[in-house]
Amino acid sequence: MRGFLYYWKNKGRRRTMLTAYLFIAPVLIYAIAFNFGPMFASLYLSFTRYNMLTPPQFIGLANYVRVLTDDPVFWTSLKNTAQYALEVLPLNIAISLGLALLVNRAVRGIAFFRAVYYLPVVTSIIAVSMIWLWLYDYNIGLINLILEPFRIGPIDWLGDPRLALHSLVIMRVWKGVGWNMVIYLAGLQGIPLYLYEAAEIDGASPWRKFLSITWPSLRPVTIYILIMGTISTFQTFGEIYAMTGGGPLDSTTTVGFLIYQRAFQYYSMGEASTVAFILFGIIFTLSVVNMKFFQGTE
Amino acid sequence: MSYKRHKAFQQVVIYTVLIAVSVVMGAPFLWMVLSSLKPNHELFAYPPVWIPSTLTFEHYINAFRYTDFSRYFLNSFIVTGVTVISNLFFCSLAGYAFARMDFYGKNVIFMALLGTMMIPIHVRLVPLFISVRRFPLAGGNNLFGQGGTGLIDTHLGLMLPHLINIFGVFLMRQFFQSIPQELTDAAKIDGAGEFGTYWRIFLPLSKPALATLSIFVFSGSWDDFLWPLVVTSSRYMRTVQLGLQIFQSQFTVNWGSLMAATLVVTLPVITIFIFGQKYFVQGIATTGLKG
Numbered sequence: 038m039r040g041f042l043y044y045w046k047n048k049g050r051r052r053t054m055l056t057a058y059l060f061i062a063p064v065l066i067y068a069i070a071f072n073f074g075p076m077f078a079s080l081y082l083s084f085t086r087y088n089m090l091t092p093p094q095f096i097g098l099a100n101y102v103r104v105l106t107d108d109p110v111f112w113t114s115l116k117n118t119a120q121y122a123l124e125v126l127p128l129n130i131a132i133s134l135g136l137a138l139l140v141n142r143a144v145r146g147i148a149f150f151r152a153v154y155y156l157p158v159v160t161s162i163i164a165v166s167m168i169w170l171w172l173y174d175y176n177i178g179l180i181n182l183i184l185e186p187f188r189i190g191p192i193d194w195l196g197d198p199r200l201a202l203h204s205l206v207i208m209r210v211w212k213g214v215g216w217n218m219v220i221y222l223a224g225l226q227g228i229p230l231y232l233y234e235a236a237e238i239d240g241a242s243p244w245r246k247f248l249s250i251t252w253p254s255l256r257p258v259t260i261y262i263l264i265m266g267t268i269s270t271f272q273t274f275g276e277i278y279a280m281t282g283g284g285p286l287d288s289t290t291t292v293g294f295l296i297y298q299r300a301f302q303y304y305s306m307g308e309a310s311t312v313a314f315i316l317f318g319i320i321f322t323l324s325v326v327n328m329k330f331f332q333g334t335e
Numbered sequence: 336m337s338y339k340r341h342k343a344f345q346q347v348v349i350y351t352v353l354i355a356v357s358v359v360m361g362a363p364f365l366w367m368v369l370s371s372l373k374p375n376h377e378l379f380a381y382p383p384v385w386i387p388s389t390l391t392f393e394h395y396i397n398a399f400r401y402t403d404f405s406r407y408f409l410n411s412f413i414v415t416g417v418t419v420i421s422n423l424f425f426c427s428l429a430g431y432a433f434a435r436m437d438f439y440g441k442n443v444i445f446m447a448l449l450g451t452m453m454i455p456i457h458v459r460l461v462p463l464f465i466s467v468r469r470f471p472l473a474g475g476n477n478l479f480g481q482g483g484t485g486l487i488d489t490h491l492g493l494m495l496p497h498l499i500n501i502f503g504v505f506l507m508r509q510f511f512q513s514i515p516q517e518l519t520d521a522a523k524i525d526g527a528g529e530f531g532t533y534w535r536i537f538l539p540l541s542k543p544a545l546a547t548l549s550i551f552v553f554s555g556s557w558d559d560f561l562w563p564l565v566v567t568s569s570r571y572m573r574t575v576q577l578g579l580q581i582f583q584s585q586f587t588v589n590w591g592s593l594m595a596a597t598l599v600v601t602l603p604v605i606t607i608f609i610f611g612q613k614y615f616v617q618g619i620a621t622t623g624l625k626g
Binding site: 079082230 | 346364379381397400437438444564599
């Protein structure tokens, strides 16, 4: 990188530099005020006791100690979030790749099918929650009504503590697969055709072709999906708030929901910041691990 | 002959699978649309009635008559509209500087900005809320942000965390980098300054990228739930997503109207996706022409 003086000493370069700073100034000021600033403020608050009425009181690592050693709900929420991610991500990857392979062909009406599979993506999580609240309803939900003639149920999809989280997983997978289908579709269309032609000459079976060509070629796409998916599933909030309120018996309390609850229902701003930072650390670590692990296994 | 028959058989299998998957993927959405048009007695009929015997719009009328949904729509359109315009301008302006101008610290600043995309909303939530509440000289606050409610329960407060999305800067920079250098040189020879080049040459060429950014920002702002939940306190400042959730929690039994409201809330995003599709195709065509 060239030194500051390289730009400053030349009249033309100085002019360009100052104009450029002017162009990026709004974004920069905004990022400091609403991204970096809040992050550091949050870090500070995580070491305080703060209820918004009296000034924050510095208490060192007390929040961290309490949350990590004496807060069963935090551990429950962490377990729920991890389980949610561990169910959503593999299902999502398998199904979205399957869909991408299915719609990656030039047949009549394929645009229509792609649009139908994509529709849940453009529907907001709250709208999706509203629809599924009814589908999952114990008495009048469509799913139980459909299952009734088969003598299954009625199933208490959202009211049974052993089942509620899995019900949310099904909904989330339904909502999310269209998005990853599109990403996989772009990845599939980037694989050179001659690889398949060569495999064909060697008499490879379709499954062999998938294992030896398609799946390895899509590795970067899968890593991307895994990282983005981890980040988003670990922040799950909307459907929890709208559908279960974290219940029954905290069985669907996610870390994202817990942070909201602590901050805006109990006004424990310091403790909420502590949980938020622990979440941040987990997301960051998982992203790095995903990247390292999957790039390392070439 | 047997090859032809094999081909035909394959086609049948493919369409069967395509349709079967469509049924699963489309059913919840279809159920919402059909239910919003069903007369009340068919809503909870057993066995379930899919196709309404008569179409009725009473659920739509009720959803708007007995709630503040028209007000929620107004709020959402104001917030989303300003957010989209703000992002289009500021992200493309900064994107231009990062793509086409040379200045000290460019890469470091750019990487730092990209780093902010990693910060989860939950980490920023509490300080954002506090700074909106302590916003100086707003909502009865003094210069030091004391005494009033700041920007809580205002449109500006609703917009604030969305006005600039760093992803947009990244997107615009990527797109601008693909525009040939000759165009910049030509504009410079014609005496255009940096802003003139950006405004008159780069922006008109960037419709596909701007459309993509608009869709991204529009749906992000329109669909947001957590921030409006935190930052509004009166019913008149609610956005549509918040309105849906509250409608559901207050009138649980009124599924027909809830489905009608849900569909209406979803339509703007679907519309903008369909509308944007055209630009996506155009974008591909433009890049094709370029080479």
